[in-house]
Amino acid sequence: MTDTAPRPTLEAVAARAGVSRATVSRVVNGGDGVRDILVERVRKAVEELGYVPNQAARSLVTRRHDAIAVVVAEPETRVFADPFFAHQLRGISKELTAHDNQLVLLLTEGRDDHARVGRYLAGGHVDGALVFSLHLDDPLPELIQRAGVPTVFGGRPGWSGERRGVVYVDSDNRGGARDAVRHLAGLGRTRIAHITGALDQTSAVDRLDGYRDVMVDADPRLIAEADFTPAGGERAMRELLDRCPDVDAVFAANDLTASGALRVLREAGRRVPDDVALIGFDDMLPVAEQTDPPLTTVRQDIEEMGRLMARLLLRGLDRGTPREGVGGTPSSVVLPTTLVRRASA
Amino acid sequence: MTDTAPRPTLEAVAARAGVSRATVSRVVNGGDGVRDILVERVRKAVEELGYVPNQAARSLVTRRHDAIAVVVAEPETRVFADPFFAHQLRGISKELTAHDNQLVLLLTEGRDDHARVGRYLAGGHVDGALVFSLHLDDPLPELIQRAGVPTVFGGRPGWSGERRGVVYVDSDNRGGARDAVRHLAGLGRTRIAHITGALDQTSAVDRLDGYRDVMVDADPRLIAEADFTPAGGERAMRELLDRCPDVDAVFAANDLTASGALRVLREAGRRVPDDVALIGFDDMLPVAEQTDPPLTTVRQDIEEMGRLMARLLLRGLDRGTPREGVGGTPSSVVLPTTLVRRASA
């Protein structure tokens, strides 16, 4: 736990290089319009002194921070403990790093904490925000919009799919669900059930919609509501077996739910996939690969989602790589999903 | 993607309240030594104007940032995708938030990235760092020490357990391992095997040491090396069955490894726990609870580890809650583990 040593300033570098502060500043910020001889001299001085610009002083005048907040509004541990989040974070980090931006992580601790986050964002400490808010009734998106911070959402915010130029990145939950159900149908299954996710989240709603797209006039008893947890999957599967003993396929809203359903199916003596085919969603590896049989599931490129969110935000801030787009307001993106065939269907 | 509005300054608040900048500053920073009447007037002005201090300007003079970097040096996705990390982060976040510090997340992207992180930390952008570095040969801890940033490590850094006042928070891997093995012994098992973790990580070494503490003169063939993955667990378990068919218990270095071992045991027709008792480590819920049978394992309070790391760092920075300790240099902490009994042993 040593203390920080006094650090050289622009002034010091200028003195050593025999130029003015302004020139050093020019060199440090790209060096345009400075003679090569001087550029060289300044670079050398910077090197020798180990000069690093003071970001606070710089921000004070530029009003830029080169920092982006990542807000995770997840009261429950469930989603947070998901590898999902970690991968997204990694994607975000990669993109931000590539553009020399820092990542400030803001986790909300319970309901009352939104105000704190709102205050922070409104405080102008960061140039923009990447927000994960999965619940339909979450007040955070509103709050952030009002704070006037450029924002990109992770996952479609429930309250306002399209209004007021909200930008989000989501994966094609609906399309992925359609693929899954079509795959089951392609296997010759006719009594295809769906175990939903927590329906206060857009991803769950979209997956249900995808199921309905294919099963146009499905028996409503083939739909059982759950909450993305294994326990919920168990409960829902019992209901389904009870209501429709002739069920021959199940599309579960995520892999965790599928793992619960799988356990109940095994208990009930149904063979998977012979008697009942089963498909999950997410391709959450520690679960999907470890079940017996391994889970057929729908994969989304999580890391790419994160990367894209950051890229969109940076572009909106006019910091993106120029070639990537025309600048201006970026629009939302929905990423494709792919069906991963394993043994369960 | 709206742009930020111009924000009121101290000056503006001062004008409105009819006092000087200095007085407003005093009020904003605690209000000591200012008459109540003025405090009230200033508070009102702050409120009405929606004043939020400019952190950059503040840092410029105080040389404090109220920001802590969390460095995750994990080239592999394995540990990163672990819920482990998310929980630790949550603990850290809670503690930092309670003390009004921001969390700047730094993920290294591959080997060459250490320099970037080192530069950032040396750049004095943050007041301290919380570093997760699990590998014995990781150059990062050295780099950080040299950068002179107050640091607390997550997990015992391999290179120098005790030298130079390195502060870390770890869980009692060795003690937990001992408990696990003793539990197996208490079940009357005598041929107790150990599947190690990746031995370039201190946690794996410590768990192995704990095993050896109990199995003082264990048959060396009862130790199989793996790498914390399910695949590694499978491989190691096959070796063990091959070398020591009479094995009647296995202590696996973590739950993932245990899940792999479990699969091999089942394939081999060994009943768990009847023929072979099995214990994991970590209590990684999506795995430990979902296996069949559910895993007996060693739990560590991950969130508390994170919270403690942050608390230690803040205390070293003289920012902790005063009552918590005498200040001064904090020392490392090793947190206890608890054995969670489920069905596998």
Place this chain on the structure above:
DNA sequence: GGTCAGCGGGAGAGCGCTCTCACCACACTT
């Protein structure tokens, strides 16, 4: 040779805040 772009470089004014220091009023001592 004189004029005028054009461009490289320096001077200096802040950005918004904290913090020291001087000041003032009032109370109290002697």
Place this chain on the structure above:
DNA sequence: AAGTGTGGTGAGAGCGCTCTCCCGCTGACC
């Protein structure tokens, strides 16, 4: 009545940087 505190307040000097002027030099053109 003058001296000595004392506690509250304001003035002003920076913190380290960027950025706008503006100046001086060079070279082209008349």
